Amino acid sequence: MTKRMMKGAMLPGNSTVAFAEFEVPKPGYGQVLVKTKCTTICGSDIRCIYREHLGKGPEGYQNVIAGHEPCGQIVEEGEGLKRFKKGDRVIVYHISGCGVCHECRQGFMISCTSDKRAAYGWQRDGGMAEYLLCDEKDLVLLPDELSYADGAQVACGFGTVYEAIEKIGVSGNDAVLVVGLGPVGLAALMLAKAMGANKLIGIEGQSARIELAKKLGLVDHVFTPSEENVAQVKAVTGGHGVERAFDCSASDPGRATAIKATRKWGKIAFVGEGGTVHFNPSEDMLHDQKTIYGSWVTSIWKMEDLVERLVRWNIHPEDLITHRFPLDKADEAYALMASGACGKVAVCFDEELPN
Known part of the structure; x- marks a missing residue:
């Protein structure tokens, strides 16, 4: 069987971006495959990984697809799903916690201290690629009234x-x-x-x-x-x-x-x-x-509250995006974000790119 391949961007440090080909992952039990639509760049990526890859602590990893603010659409289901399904538009809460510690049970996976905790784009592959493997428990439903570029910013910044x-x-x-x-x-x-x-x-x-x-x-x-x-x-x-x-x-x-x-x-x-x-x-x-x-990030249940309120208030996080780049220009996107001479910077796919 021919392997399905995809392009992805990594942050090896020293203010550089590296591109490579990766095998498209297959969702396992309780997982989904998401087709990435938009991934925005967070300042913490610039501070902790893009400029200087420390190689220890939270940054102690290499060869991981970058991007912890992803949003997209489920295109493949693994077994054992309880809520989400193929076709759903989803935001990815960017920390995948153990799920059973006190903090995870409150929805604050950001504060999980288990060795099983892994952040998308940091310790596990993130959204700077055409597809993203996600655990169902890490997803927030994106309302139809919000764009994928809106949802990407909810994933962390908003x-x-x-x-x-x-x-x-x-x-x-x-x-x-x-x-x-x-x-x-x-x-x-x-x-x-x-x-x-x-x-x-x-x-x-x-x-x-x-x-x-x-x-x-x-x-x-x-x-x-x-x-x-x-x-x-x-x-x-x-x-x-x-x-x-x-x-x-x-x-x-x-x-x-x-x-x-x-x-x-x-x-x-x-x-x-x-x-x-x-x-x-x-x-x-x-x-x-x-x-x-x-205050450090948020809980997944408050993210669900937030998307409901964004619709009610009729406000759109994507209004803060000043520059959109395709994946093959992710190096330009990170360099611009690092300069600070911009609003939010996004790497987009398909319809989320400007005409």
């Missing part, structure tokens, strides 16, 4: 922000600050606006991302990073500061700004990965009764 928003709460009572307007920060603004935030403020240094935020009507005020940011935010909030702040920059001064620019009794969510933060706990947080939350 799901991550939604979790943080759920933790600290956003409503029409709130002025909201987002520090760092990369794709995750832009997603935070889009969702906060949908939830009725009465004033949206951003801090960002990349002109392309500032212009995208303005074009989409996601900010009332936007400032470039400086020592004046806290004063600037307070000046447009009646001298008080914001009720809710999100740091998506992962920078030390950005995080400190998010804390200091939040008013008394306000709440701050740290979303950006890596880096450090320095602040005065008493002066900057304790005396003003502020609360800081850490």
